[in-house]
Amino acid sequence: MTxxxxxxxxxxxxxxxxxxxxxxxxxxxxxxxxxxxxxxLVVSGQIDLVVDGVSTSYISGELFHLLENQVHTERYGNNGVQYLASRKNQSESN
Structure with a gap:
């Protein structure tokens, strides 16, 4: 994704x-x-997220989505990671 x-x-x-x-x-x-x-949206590098016991890696051009209060872990690649993050509070969507 661009x-x-x-x-x-x-x-x-x-x-x-x-x-x-x-x-x-x-x-x-x-x-x-x-x-x-x-x-x-990952801009550069890599991030690995573990959600519900499932690990997924994201690299440049890939999108990840986390729900409000969703338990997860984050690990960053050997070059770190840069990503564009948009954060929406539940009250903003009502």
């Missing part, structure tokens, strides 16, 4: 403007949640 396609999708789905998130090489976050829904 950045332009991602931005268009966000508008159609009522998500706010994304921010650029950068994570360090070989970093990780153990089990945690976010108080918002996330749609993100």
């Amino acid at each position: 950045k332009e396609q991602f931005l268009s999708m966000l508008v159609l789905e009522g998500f706010p403007e994304p921010i650029l998130v950068e994570r360090e090489a070989d970093g990780f976050l153990d089990d945690h949640t976010h108080p918002f829904e996330v749609k993100a």
Whole structure:
């Protein structure tokens, strides 16, 4: 997916403007949640997410989606990761 396609999708789905998130090489976050829904486009590097015991790797051009309060872990590739993340609170969609 291109950045332009991602931005268009966000508008159609009522998500706010994304921010650029950068994570360090070989970093990780153990089990945690976010108080918002996330749609993100990987710009460079790699992120591995584990949700419900299933690990999925995402690289440049790929989209990942996490629901509000969804338990997950994050691991970042040996070059780190950069992604555009749009965060939507449940109250924003009502």
